[in-house]
Amino acid sequence: MLNTVIYDGPAGTPLLIAHGLFGSARNWGVIAKRLSVTRPVIAVDMRNHGQSPWHDSHAYADLAGDLADVMDRPMDVLGHSMGGKAAMVLALQAPALVRRLIVADIAPVTYTHSQDGPIEAMRRVDLAGISSRTDAKAQLSELEPGVAEFLLQSLDMTARKWRLNIDVLAAEMDKIIGFPEIAGIFEGPALFLSGAQSDYVQPEARPKIKTRFPKAKFAKIPGAGHWLHAEKPREFEAAVAAFLA
Template sequence: MLNTVSYGGPDGTPLLIAHGLFGSARNWGVIAKRLSEVRPVVAVDMRNHGLSPWFDTHSYDDLARDLAKVMDQPMDVLGHSMGGKAAMVLALQHPEKVGKLIVADIAPITYAHTQMGPIEAMRGVDLSQVENRADAKAQLSDLEPGVPDFLLQSLDMKEKRWRLNLDILAAEMDKIIGFPDIVDQFDGPTLFLSGGNSDYVRRADRDRIKDLFPAAKFAKIPGAGHWVHAEKPREFAAAVAAFLA
């Protein structure tokens, strides 16, 4: 069972939040607290991340099945990037479990990029020489600005280990950047919420999105990139709350 962090709120349809690659439930604390003002919110650590168990596989069928096991009642679901793909597969395979679906800056397609750079960078950190996060950050200096600070949220300083199953994430990278071949549909209300500066959800992807999610609506948050929830948290939370309401 996945590790979860719950934020109590007034009675209403609970919201389940699934983070992206290299993330964790704790990354979503600010957003979750804000959204819990009007409903219960549950954020999860996906498999091979955070405090959740490690497994030998990391397919979207796996991730969707994990999410389904967390849900003891129908929920609205919000997923970002990898978590957005998992949320889409969950809605397609278990539509009875999902009320409204919000997909943050990702499309149901295979991407050409890889995320092996951060994995190799984390593998390259000599944790025996790390006394504090600044030491670790200095060893991640080749990454893009902002990425080291994000990755360091998954560094367990006490145990001197990453809370990420780097070997399996690397081995399953083709599945992570891909998307399973699914012919089902989710007819429920769906919002594809993207960063205005991001190219992860292109206009050319909309036909494929509409094939799977006929009720899909699209919105962009100006001035935000792929990490739309972190770059524009107030605007992101407001857009999610408005859609759910």
């Protein structure tokens, strides 16, 4: 069972939040707390991340099954990037569990970029020789701005280890950047919310999205890139709240 962080709210349809690659439930704490003003919110650590169990597989069918195991009733589901793909697979495979779907800056397509760079950077950190996060950050200096700080949220300084199953994530990278060939259509309301400065959801992906999610609506947050919830949290929160309302 996935590790969950629950934010109590008024009675209503709960919102389940699935984070992206290398993330965790804690990354969503501020937004989850704000959204819990109107409903219960459940943020999860995906498998091989955070405090959730480690497995040898990181296929989207498995990630979607993990989400289904957390749900004791139909819920609204929000997923970013990797979590967005898992949320889409859940909606396609078990549509009765998903009332409304929000997919943040990702499409049901295979991407060509890999995330092997951050994985190799984390592997190079001398965990036994560091005494602070500052030491670890100095060893991640070749990464793009902001990436080191993001990764360090998954560093357990007490145990001197990453809260990420790096070996499996590397071995399963083709599955993570891909999207499975699965049948199914989700007929419920769906919002595909992108960063206006991101290139993750291209116009040519929209027909494929509409085929799988015929009620899909599209919106962009000005000034935001792929990490739209971190770069423009207030605008992101407002867009999600308006859709759920």
